[in-house]
Amino acid sequence: MKWRRALLAGSATVVLGVLGFLAYAYESPIDPVDRPSADSFAPELVEKGRILAAAGDCETCHSAPGRPRFSGGLGLPTPFGVLYTTNITPDPQYGIGRWSKEAFRRAMREGVRRDGAHLYPGFPYTAYKNVTESDIDAIYAYLMTQEPVAMDPPENGIIFPFNYRFFQAGWKLLFFDPAPLTVDPSKSKQWNRGAYLAEGLGHCSACHSPRNLLGAEKQGGDRYTGALVEGWYAPALNGDTGSPLPWSKDELYSYLRTGASPLHGVAAGPMAPVISDGLAQQSDADIEALATYFADLADAPEQVDEQTIVEALQSTRAPSLSELASRGKTLFEAGCIACHYNEPDKAPNILRPELALNTAVTGPNPSTLIQAILNGVNKPHGHPDIFMPGYASSLTDEDIAAIAAYLHETYATPIGAISPAWADLAGTTKALRTENTEKQHRQAEAAQ
Ligand code: HEC
Ligand code: HEC
Ligand code: HEC
Structure with missing residues (x-):
């Protein structure tokens, strides 16, 4: 009879548990x-x-x-x-x-x-x-x-x-912890304003923090370590970006204010509307507050000087390339170098896009680089003069894989030290094309 009582007690617990959960x-x-x-x-x-x-x-x-x-x-x-x-x-x-x-x-x-x-x-x-x-x-x-x-x-x-x-x-x-953010008295007023904007309406971590299997943002040391969103890679904002040159507070300000940093590139994917529709409406003081908050999070310097930039540029050159990357080098020199003619002894400017410091190239995930090649870059906010054509119809998955391998091997060197090697680039390109097409279909359906 003992097992019966145990069964009864067990069932009662389950029923109470279910009722408790429903309540x-x-x-x-x-x-x-x-x-x-x-x-x-x-x-x-x-x-x-x-x-x-x-x-x-x-x-x-x-x-x-x-x-x-x-x-x-x-x-x-x-x-x-x-x-x-x-x-x-x-x-x-x-x-x-x-x-x-x-x-x-x-x-x-x-x-x-x-x-x-x-x-x-x-x-x-x-x-x-x-x-x-x-x-x-x-x-x-x-x-x-x-x-x-x-x-x-x-x-x-x-x-x-x-x-x-x-x-x-x-x-x-x-x-979900419903308790709202509290003011950190050990930090400045500006920092706290930045935290309020970033962790509140800005919901920056929704895209820049990885999620667990049930879709919850990972916490603690995993916050702001970068994540894939909508087929693009939102890079780490904790300083661990894979770029040979760290972000500075000034570059963060310039990127968040105008959508472009001469050193690190432009917002061309899901970050583009965050800037053009959202941050563009906010005051300079609030953008400054955001830059202060993220500079602190990434332990970033206020500014970087010309010397440091040139050293970072010169530090990134692969001694030898894989077969795939060699093919990519030829393609890059034929189709891309007209605009991306990098000069490692000069600080870059926004119209002569330097790819050596761009997280899309040096980071752990190739998605943003591949998307930039597929879609191009069209007049990001505040930069009507910036234009790069998309290559979705003129380059094959294998071509794009080769170019990506070339850029990553060249600029993320030594591979493994700042960023892992990229695998299955052609497969990723194919998957991203499919994802882009599905997105277009969803949009066409919703519009009816
Ligand atoms: C990242 C995309 C995203 C952003 C940004 C966003 N929302 Fe939403 N919102 C959603 C989704 C998705 C739902 C539907 C959720 C569901 O069905 O459970 C939703 C639901 C809601 C609802 C519930 C409405 C209903 O009828 O159920 C409200 C209210 C709302 N959002 C307001 C806002 C406001 C205000 C803002 C800006 C401060 C905002 N949302 C920004 C994605 C977003
Ligand atoms: C909808 C998702 C999304 C949201 C929300 C978002 N980001 Fe981004 N962010 C991205 C993606 C994706 C990129 C990669 C570049 C692109 O989209 O062109 C990026 C790029 C960046 C970069 C450049 C990083 C690098 O190393 O190149 C910075 C800095 C940044 N975001 C800061 C922020 C801040 C601050 C907020 C909150 C105010 C924010 N982001 C909110 C998706 C998002
Ligand atoms: C007509 C000039 C032009 C050509 C040709 C061109 N680009 Fe660009 N590219 C640009 C401009 C302008 C930008 C935006 C400025 C920046 O990122 O600093 C850009 C940005 C990029 C970015 C960075 C995107 C980001 O999110 O920051 C990558 C990667 C890139 N180009 C790769 C390529 C590759 C690979 C090719 C050849 C297949 C190519 N580009 C051809 C002008 C060009």
């Missing part, structure tokens, strides 16, 4: 309100909200090509299927028109929908939880005064069992 997972709905009229918000508050919403990249994610702004429909590929952004216009039926300020605050800081359902962390509430109530209220005022759009995003493609939203409560239990 924990339950979030109450917040009553709908009548859509607040646009003129109930002070114009200054709305303007403040506009700038803050830009800092949070709300429009970048909640808009999709061919759809009105803020109406959602952008498909984010996740390991569990495609997640579509929602309509956050004040439409009462399809958008958030009937959400109260309280419901909006709860979504931003706890990742819970007005009806009590849990939101997926593809929505970076894990960072927005650090945003102050008054800043969130300003964003609410801004969104509520936008044009309502009566349009649904496409159906999510999240696989079973993750399509059951209440499981997200378990995810939160494991990976």
Whole structure:
């Protein structure tokens, strides 16, 4: 009879556990309100909200090509299927028109929908939880005064069992600490402002930190060590970039302010809208604060002098090349060198792009380099004169692999010391082409 009692006790524990989890997972709905009229918000508050919403990249994610702004429909590929952004216009039926300020605050800081359902962390509430109530209220005022759009995003493609939203409560239990960021009194006011922007609306770690198997950002020493996003590589921001020349605070400022650093390259991939739609709206003082925060994180110098730059340039030349890379050298000299004529005894300028110091070339992952070759670089923010053609139709996967091998072997030398060797470059190029095509298809579908 003993085993029966044990079984009974065991089942009781499981039932209690399930009931406990369900009680924990339950979030109450917040009553709908009548859509607040646009003129109930002070114009200054709305303007403040506009700038803050830009800092949070709300429009970048909640808009999709061919759809009105803020109406959602952008498909984010996740390991569990495609997640579509929602309509956050004040439409009462399809958008958030009937959400109260309280419901909006709860979504931003706890990742819970007005009806009590849990939101997926593809929505970076894990960072927005650090945003102050008054800043969130300003964003609410801004969104509520936008044009309502009566349009649904496409159906999510999240696989079973993750399509059951209440499981997200378990995810939160494991990976989400709702406590907001606190001021670090040992650091300057500027540093703390930078931390607030980076860890809050800027959600920089959402892209620059690697994630675990369940999609949660890794913590501790793994934060800001670089990660793949949307087929591009977001480099490490902790100083460990693989570039033979460290970033300086001045270069960080120039990159975050204008989208380009003469020494390290341009924002051409997912970082481009972060700058052109988001950071471009922020004050110089706030960009300075971000540069201060990340310079400290990376233990970066204030500036680097000409001598250090020239030494870094001269330190990177491979003594011998693999067969693949030799073929790449010929291709590079035929097709690329007209613009990329590097002179290792001179500090580079932005129109004569030096690739020796660029993390896309020297870093641990080839994706950004391959994407730059496939897509080119088209007039990044603030640099209407910068243009590089895309080679998707003129170079094969093998050609691109050879060029990538050439650049990496040449500039990340000695291989293994600053950055690992790159493997299967043709396969990666093929996979990235497929990923780019799928993205175009998703966008075409969402636009209908
Ligand atoms: C990285 C992309 C991304 C960014 C940036 C982003 N969102 Fe979202 N957001 C999403 C996704 C994806 C969802 C849907 C999540 C789900 O279905 O669980 C979402 C859902 C929401 C919801 C819930 C709406 C609903 O009807 O369920 C609100 C509110 C929201 N976002 C507001 C914002 C605001 C405000 C900003 C800017 C401060 C912002 N989002 C920035 C991806 C993003
Ligand atoms: C949507 C994802 C995303 C977000 C959010 C994001 N980044 Fe990036 N970042 C990238 C990617 C991808 C690159 C690689 C270059 C590119 O996109 O052209 C990059 C490049 C950079 C670089 C250049 C690094 C190098 O070594 O070349 C810096 C500096 C940077 N980001 C800082 C930031 C800061 C600061 C924030 C927050 C305010 C931020 N990023 C938010 C994706 C992101
Ligand atoms: C018409 C001139 C031109 C040609 C031809 C050209 N490039 Fe570029 N390339 C540029 C410019 C301009 C930039 C942007 C400035 C920078 O990154 O410093 C750039 C940037 C890059 C980057 C860095 C992208 C980033 O994210 O920072 C890589 C890598 C690159 N080019 C590789 C190549 C390769 C490989 C070829 C030949 C297949 C090539 N380029 C041909 C002008 C050119």
